[in-house]
Amino acid sequence: xxxxxxxxxxxxxxxxxxxxxxxxxxxxxxxxxxxxxxxxxxxxxxxxxxxxxxxxxxxxxxxxxxxxxxxxxxxxxxxxxxxxxxxxxxxxxxxxxxxxxxxxxxxxxxxxxxxxxxxxxxxxxxxxxxxxxxxxxxxxxxxxxxxxxxxxxxxxxxxxxxxxxxxxxxxxxxxxxxxxxxxxxxxxxxxxxxxxxxxxxxxxxxxxxxxxxxxxxxxxxxxxxxxxxxxxxxxxxxxxxxxxxxxxxxxxxxxxxxxxxxxxxxxxxxxxxxxxxxxxxxxxxxxxxxxxxxxxxxxxxxxxxxxxxxxxxxxxxxxxxxxxxxxxxxxxxxxxxxxxxxxxxxxxxxxxxxxxxxxxxxxxxxxxxxxxxxxxxxxxxxxxxxxxxxxxxxxxxxxxxxxxxxxxxxxxxxxxxxxxxxxxxxxxxxxxxxxxxxxxxxxxxxxxxxxxxxxxxxxxxxxxxxxxxxxxxxxxxxxxxxxxxxxxxxxxxxxxxxxxxxxxxxxxxxxxxxxxxxxxxxxxxxxxxxxxxxxxxxxxxxxxxxxxxxxxxxxxxxxxxxxxxxxxxxxxxxxxxxxxxxxx
Numbered sequence: 001x002x003x004x005x006x007x008x009x010x011x012x013x014x015x016x017x018x019x020x021x022x023x024x025x026x027x028x029x030x031x032x033x034x035x036x037x038x039x040x041x042x043x044x045x046x047x048x049x050x051x052x053x054x055x056x057x058x059x060x061x062x063x064x065x066x067x068x069x070x071x072x073x074x075x076x077x078x079x080x081x082x083x084x085x086x087x088x089x090x091x092x093x094x095x096x097x098x099x100x101x102x103x104x105x106x107x108x109x110x111x112x113x114x115x116x117x118x119x120x121x122x123x124x125x126x127x128x129x130x131x132x133x134x135x136x137x138x139x140x141x142x143x144x145x146x147x148x149x150x151x152x153x154x155x156x157x158x159x160x161x162x163x164x165x166x167x168x169x170x171x172x173x174x175x176x177x178x179x180x181x182x183x184x185x186x187x188x189x190x191x192x193x194x195x196x197x198x199x200x201x202x203x204x205x206x207x208x209x210x211x212x213x214x215x216x217x218x219x220x221x222x223x224x225x226x227x228x229x230x231x232x233x234x235x236x237x238x239x240x241x242x243x244x245x246x247x248x249x250x251x252x253x254x255x256x257x258x259x260x261x262x263x264x265x266x267x268x269x270x271x272x273x274x275x276x277x278x279x280x281x282x283x284x285x286x287x288x289x290x291x292x293x294x295x296x297x298x299x300x301x302x303x304x305x306x307x308x309x310x311x312x313x314x315x316x317x318x319x320x321x322x323x324x325x326x327x328x329x330x331x332x333x334x335x336x337x338x339x340x341x342x343x344x345x346x347x348x349x350x351x352x353x354x355x356x357x358x359x360x361x362x363x364x365x366x367x368x369x370x371x372x373x374x375x376x377x378x379x380x381x382x383x384x385x386x387x388x389x390x391x392x393x394x395x396x397x398x399x400x401x402x403x404x405x406x407x408x409x410x411x412x413x414x415x416x417x418x419x420x421x422x423x424x425x426x427x428x429x430x431x432x433x434x435x436x437x438x439x440x441x442x443x444x445x446x447x448x449x450x451x452x453x454x455x456x457x458x459x460x461x462x463x464x465x466x467x468x469x470x471x472x473x474x475x476x477x478x479x480x481x482x483x484x485x486x487x488x489x490x491x492x493x494x495x496x497x498x499x500x501x502x503x504x505x506x507x508x509x510x511x512x513x514x515x516x517x518x519x520x521x522x523x524x525x526x527x528x529x530x531x532x533x534x535x536x537x538x539x540x541x542x543x544x545x546x547x548x549x550x551x552x553x554x555x556x557x558x559x560x561x562x563x564x565x566x567x568x569x570x571x572x573x574x575x576x577x578x579x580x581x582x583x584x
Contacts, residue, residue, distance in 0.1 A: 001025045002212035003065035003504035004033065008041070009107040011122060011129060013196050014055070014114035018129045023108055029507065031521060032481035033064030033108060035091060038080035039524035041109060042089070048531040052084035052188075053170055053195040059112040061102060061161075061201070064483035065504040068103035068209050070221045073488035075099050075288040078480065083187040084195075085172045085349070085398050086417040086441045088529040088538075090187040095287040095485065096179035098159040098203065106207035116197040119168075123153055126205035134199035138168060141342035142177040149200045158204040164344025166386040167194035172398040172417075173349030174386075177341065181295075181311030185346040187418065187440050188398075212506030220499050228491045229291045237294045237487060238284050242315035243273035245422075248454055249319075253551045254427040256420075257323045258372060259355035260413045260542075263424050263550035267328040271318050276330045279303075285311055287485070294487055300331045313337040313347075319422025320351025325358070326372035339379045343386040352419035353385065353395050354378045356402065356412060365406040366391050413542045415442035423450040426545055426556040430458055430465045433566045434473075436539045437580075439525035447473040448486060462562040466569040474518035481521060519574060523582045536579050539567060 006028070008021045023037070031037045038060050050056040059081045066074035077099040083090030102110075106126040119138040123130040132152065137145045142164040149160045159178065166174035167190030174190030175183045184190075211217055228234060236244055246268060249255040253263040269275060276282060280300050284293035299309040313321070313333050321327060321336040340347045354370070361369030369391070370377025384392030394402050399419060403412035413419060418441025425432035430449045435442040444450055449465075449472045452458040459465055478497055479489060492500070494511050501507050501514075509517070526534070541558065549557040568578055576582045 001028050002210055002506045004028055004108050005106050005207070005209065007107045009105075009110045009124065009129070011110065011112045011124075012114050013112060013116040013120060013122075013198060016116075016131045028505075030517070031524070032501070032505070032517070033067070034062055034078045034481045034483040035080070035477065036481035036517070036521040036524070037109060038062045038078060038091070039089070039521060039528060041111065042080060042082070043524065043528055043531075045111065046082060050082060052082045052087065052090075053191060055115045055196075057082050057192055057195070059189070059192050059196065059198075061110045063099055063103045063108060064481060066482045066484055066500055068100040069211070069217060069504065070289055071217075071484070071500065072221070072225065072290045072292070073485040073492065074483070075290065076483045076485060077102050078483055079176060079184045079189045081189060081192045082532065083440065084170070084191045085188040088416055088441070088532055088534065089439045089525045090189060090192070091440050091480070092176070092184035092186045092189045093480070093483065094176070094178055094182045094184040096182035097288045098161060098178045099483070100288055101157060101159040101205065102203045103209060104205035104207050105203055106205060112196055112198060115195065119197045119199050121149055121152075121200045121202065122198065123202045123204070125155075125203070126207040137199050139165060141165070142344050143180050143342060145200055146177065146180060149202050153202045153204065155204045158202050160200055160202045162200035163190045163193050163198075164342060164386070166344040167191055168199075169386060169388050169396070170194055171345065171385060171388075171396040172401070173346045173353070174344050175346045177344060181341060183341075183346070186348065186443070190344050211504050213503045216499070217503035220496075220503055224491060224496070225291060233490065234292055237292045240273040240277075241294045241296045243276055243296070243313070243318060245315040246272045246318055249422065252427060252454055253556065254424045254450075254454070255323050256319060256422055256424050258326055259324050259352075259359050260424070260544060261548065263427055263556065265323050265326065265328060268323075270328040271322040271330045271333055279331055280334070290485070292487055298334060300334060303331060305331050305335050308334060308338060310334055310338050310341065316422055317347040317351070320348045321354075321378070323422065324355040325351055325378055327375050327378070328373065332375040336375060336379055336382070339382050343382060345382060345386060348421060349398070349419050350382060350385070352413065353399055353402075354381055356399050356408075357381060357391070357395055359411055360406055360408055363408070363411075365408060410543065413544060415541055416440075416538050418442050420444070424550060424556075425541065426550050426558055428453040429462070429558065429562075430469055432541055432545070432558045432563050433466060433469055433570060436541050436563065436567065437570060439522070439529055442541075445486060446476055448476055448489070462559075462566050463569050466566045467573070470570065470573050473522065474515050477518040477521045478514055481517070523574065523576075526576075526580070526582055530581065539580055
């Protein structure tokens with residue numbers, strides 16, 4: 001099919017063997033690429049009930065029809081498996097420069113199976129697959145490992161993904177890193193990679209993808225760039241990146257702080273975008289082909305971290321390491337960001353776990369925990385988690401498991417085992433539904449509905465919010481099939497995605513057809529979760545969010561009855577039963 005190679009590569013790590021299988025046009029038409037393709041492959045190849053960290057789990061790297069095109073939003077890839085953090089459908093995405101090269105290997109999906117007997121690196125190219133020993137890299141931080149693998153392969157244009165000590169030690173919220181600072185961060189994909197003793201993967205190749213209408217594709221890109229390159233939104237992202245949201249959410253009292261006890265950090269100005277520009281040298285950094293350049297290559301100018309350079313910190317990292325841990329200096333957030341990056345820890349889950357540990361210490365459930373604002377203590381805790389030392393061994397299992405062990409389930413903030421992002425649903429009511437129904441656990445990116453609420457575009461009524469929410473969820477699901485960057489969704493929209501599908505794949509799809517495909521992808525993920533033991537209680541949010549109000553007058557709280565009505569309407573709009581169960 002146009003836009004694809006119609007090829008799946010299966011890599012047997014135990015026997016160091018590879019095989020190829022065709023991917024039919026019917027499968028690609030049903031799910032496009034990305035999430036839609038991965039969901040079908042996992043449902044087909046993964047047996048129900050497998051241990052996420054056992055040899056029978058599958059680890060999928062998947063591209064989409066936009067992944068090797070000049071579309072500025074297209075330089076992204078997806079990673080999928082059964083999640084060790086949630087036990088459900090696992091998905092994570094990363095930008096940078098890897099996706100186009102991954103696509104040029106000549107495969108649409110690469111599936112790793114089994115467990116290697118010793119640490120291994122796999123080089124996937126359009127000329128074949130090579131295995132090499134990586135025992136000497138086992139234990140190395142992510143930046144060192146990535147550089148070493150690329151030096152060993154020594155091929156111009158090659159790209160690599162790696163794990164750090166957290167992934168090697170099977171931390172349930174470890175991530176996969178690429179281009180030093182980019183992350184497939186959520187759902188513990190790094191732990192799945194570590195469970196297979198797969199330290200890194202290098203991609204190289206020059207196999208082109210045949211597109212249905214290259215002239216249409218080029219014209220679409222020219223028009224989009226001309227229309228949006230110099231807009232105010234682009235300029236804000238190019239200058240400040242996602243940290244501009246720190247002011248927005250704190251002003252709205254929607255910025256989770258002190259482990260979800262508050263909706264505003266007392267000294268939030270110290271971790272704002274303006275402060276970041278004051279104390280750090282900040283330069284735009286872009287994924288391949290992107291004109292927005294939301295990434296920020298930032299170097300600390302003065303103080304104990306002088307000279308520290310990272311890409312970031314991003315808003316979600318500032319919320320998690322700054323807000324809920326009450327670290328109110330941006331250079332200290334950058335320091336913790338760097339610690340997490342090198343260890344291979346997801347910063348959202350990492351920050352939540354640190355704040356949970358602080359509270360557990362205050363309640364007498366854990367000894368010798370850091371206090372809020374103690375950056376060095378939190379950094380040491382991250383080291384303990386990554387290397388499974390002391391209490392870090394328990395915390396490495398994730399907040400749901402740790403809370404059960406410690407009898408702190410009333411304290412833990414998670415959905416399906418995964419911690420929410422930096423948008424408090426007590427203020428942003430539609431996010432209560434978004435967190436509840438996300439197949440990968442609490443997530444802001446399966447719907448991005450927080451933007452509507454922060455910009456006062458969301459309807460007031462709960463049922464009206466639900467109808468509006470479905471639109472955003474479906475659009476985001478389609479973006480995850482094409483694998484497009486969320487920051488371009490205002491520029492692309494439904495018509496833009498129709499043009500991309502037409503130019504790359506040659507398929508004519510109107511808005512209703514795209515909605516149907518997107519809803520079908522959401523249903524596939526739900527069906528996967530049903531196989532793995534999902535029940536109606538999994539589509540719910542933490543009890544604290546119903547009973548602990550936030551806001552200047554302590555006026556914001558989630559209404560449980562209203563959320564139940566939203567869930568019922570959400571299921572109805574998907575055509576599922578009132579218990580949230582699709583037809584099998």
